[in-house]
Amino acid sequence: MIDFLNRNIFQPYPELLVFITVALGFLLGKIRYKAIALGAVTGCLIAGLLLGNWTKVQIDGTVKSLFFVLFLFALGYKVGPQFFRGLKTDGLPQVLNAVVVCVSGLLVCWGFAAMLGYGPGLSAGLLGGALTQSAVIGVAQDAIGTLPGLSSNAAKQESNLVAIGYAVTYPLGTILCAMLLANILPKLYKKDLAAESAALAKELDAPEDDPDLHEGYYGVVLRAFTVQRPDLVGRSIDDFENQQQELGRRIYITRVRRDGGILEHDQRTTLAHGDVIALSALRDSLVAYDARTHIGPETDDVELLGYRTESLHVVASEKAQMGRSVAELRREPFMAGVYVDKIYRSGAEFPYRLSTKVERGDTLVLTGPKRLVDPAAAAIGKPVPTSFATDMVWIGLGVFLGGCLGIPALTVSGVPISLSTSGGALIMGLIFGYIRGKYPTYGNVPPGAQWFMDTLGLCIFVAVVGINAGPSFTSGLSEAGWGLLVFGAIATVVPLVIGFLFGHYVQKLRFPLLMGVLAGGQTTTAAIGAINEASRSQVPTLGYTIPYAVGNVLLTIWGAVIVLLQH
Numbered sequence: 001m002i003d004f005l006n007r008n009i010f011q012p013y014p015e016l017l018v019f020i021t022v023a024l025g026f027l028l029g030k031i032r033y034k035a036i037a038l039g040a041v042t043g044c045l046i047a048g049l050l051l052g053n054w055t056k057v058q059i060d061g062t063v064k065s066l067f068f069v070l071f072l073f074a075l076g077y078k079v080g081p082q083f084f085r086g087l088k089t090d091g092l093p094q095v096l097n098a099v100v101v102c103v104s105g106l107l108v109c110w111g112f113a114a115m116l117g118y119g120p121g122l123s124a125g126l127l128g129g130a131l132t133q134s135a136v137i138g139v140a141q142d143a144i145g146t147l148p149g150l151s152s153n154a155a156k157q158e159s160n161l162v163a164i165g166y167a168v169t170y171p172l173g174t175i176l177c178a179m180l181l182a183n184i185l186p187k188l189y190k191k192d193l194a195a196e197s198a199a200l201a202k203e204l205d206a207p208e209d210d211p212d213l214h215e216g217y218y219g220v221v222l223r224a225f226t227v228q229r230p231d232l233v234g235r236s237i238d239d240f241e242n243q244q245q246e247l248g249r250r251i252y253i254t255r256v257r258r259d260g261g262i263l264e265h266d267q268r269t270t271l272a273h274g275d276v277i278a279l280s281a282l283r284d285s286l287v288a289y290d291a292r293t294h295i296g297p298e299t300d301d302v303e304l305l306g307y308r309t310e311s312l313h314v315v316a317s318e319k320a321q322m323g324r325s326v327a328e329l330r331r332e333p334f335m336a337g338v339y340v341d342k343i344y345r346s347g348a349e350f351p352y353r354l355s356t357k358v359e360r361g362d363t364l365v366l367t368g369p370k371r372l373v374d375p376a377a378a379a380i381g382k383p384v385p386t387s388f389a390t391d392m393v394w395i396g397l398g399v400f401l402g403g404c405l406g407i408p409a410l411t412v413s414g415v416p417i418s419l420s421t422s423g424g425a426l427i428m429g430l431i432f433g434y435i436r437g438k439y440p441t442y443g444n445v446p447p448g449a450q451w452f453m454d455t456l457g458l459c460i461f462v463a464v465v466g467i468n469a470g471p472s473f474t475s476g477l478s479e480a481g482w483g484l485l486v487f488g489a490i491a492t493v494v495p496l497v498i499g500f501l502f503g504h505y506v507q508k509l510r511f512p513l514l515m516g517v518l519a520g521g522q523t524t525t526a527a528i529g530a531i532n533e534a535s536r537s538q539v540p541t542l543g544y545t546i547p548y549a550v551g552n553v554l555l556t557i558w559g560a561v562i563v564l565l566q567h
Helices: 012-029 039-056 061-086 088-118 120-130 135-145 152-188 193-204 239-245 284-290 327-329 372-381 392-406 420-438 447-478 482-506 511-521 525-535 539-543 545-565
Strands: 222-224 252-258 276-282 309-318 339-345 364-371 381-383 409-412 414-419
Touching: 012 039, 039 152, 061 135, 061 420, 061 447, 061 525, 061 545, 088 120, 088 482, 088 545, 120 135, 120 152, 120 482, 120 525, 120 545, 135 152, 135 420, 135 447, 135 545, 152 447, 152 482, 152 511, 193 276, 193 309, 193 511, 193 525, 193 539, 239 252, 239 284, 252 284, 252 525, 276 284, 276 339, 309 372, 327 339, 372 381, 372 482, 392 420, 420 545, 482 511, 511 539, 511 545, 525 539, 539 545
Parallel strands: none
Antiparallel strands: 222 276, 252 276, 309 364, 309 381, 339 364, 409 414
């Protein structure tokens, strides 16, 4: 019988320790208060530190390097389209605010680390935890390993301190960021986030009589009616649909039954008395039209209404449609009978409005009859491959080229400076993600594979980091003292306040958007959840995506920068 309480069981089977650490870490990560959760990454790190301190087992460094490189490539791949889009004119204000938050965060953490006499390990841990960027751990450890003059034991000790510093400062950093943006700043400035978000939503929308309001929700219905109204007889399908469009209604005739048979669809077909027509419409459009009065009695025709419908994910890539709003897009002839159900941006559902502009790399979910959806998809971009197979040629090549990009080093004052293989993987992920957004037929990475590389990759990495740092956890925590927790909290708040003052008084950003921008600049996912909950709206997310992409890149790089500054 296996004695699971005997810590020696993990000495010959360290892989079992990794898996139990990840399991316990995900369990700890479920601890939450309202919109704020501890998170799987922090849970895995804490579980790793505790189990590592108990078992005294060391995991081979190749394991953590493998999963960290995968994570950074996946991170760059996910945010690549938004990162490069943010460099364009319309995204520059949000990019600038994110840069202000990130740079001020680096300077504040560096100043505190220098004042407290921290070495490169605790300095990087302070930065990663206070600014809530997990990737700092791996990048900083890579940088510490290349520092000249450090013995292997000293380098290992400093690397362990990165994880300890992060574990101490991250939970409070996450909580403070969420509280400051969702509650404290709005109250100090007497702003009602819910009211402000609702007002901004109305401004972003078309007029109130537009049928596509209600948070982008489409209640698409299929109904059949018998033509009996004389004024409808002799009119073409195209004429009928154009009239409805002029009245602000989205009602389309998708099929016609005449004399017992279903006609081949043609927009020029003229309607005859007794025809049974299938209507595809938004529910509120059909209610407003009152089809029974204006067409004739409703009927149930299974065959007529049983045509094949499709919900297709399409990556926007056609140049002619880029920068156009959803309202402009739906007026195109190829969108007749086709509805935009959802929009995904940077891998997450985006709370779009009629005024939302379609950007390269966006994924639009089109719904409607297959014969209409397919041409609409071709006009907008490329359908996302439905295969669940990951293009490993693309992924493997991207990680390899990124690693090669990070190997060369410049020597400045005797200190080798390079991107490292992890930094190279991040850069190449950005490039490959951008290429994927532009040419979506390449590099298929299904959501499950993205989650494996992104979330699980990072969690296994931090679990191994925690296990290896566990034996020195107590001594490291004693060395850091309470100052790490206190100054970590200050380092979380100060950059956000600076970014807020800059965005509010200089950039004049709207309050809900500014809260989203600040949450993105500090890459705090829990904060945007708390902000959306407080605002009872997804509107703040409109300011989150671009700063999130920029913040992920800059804060990750800062992990190596602060190591060099504190060496």
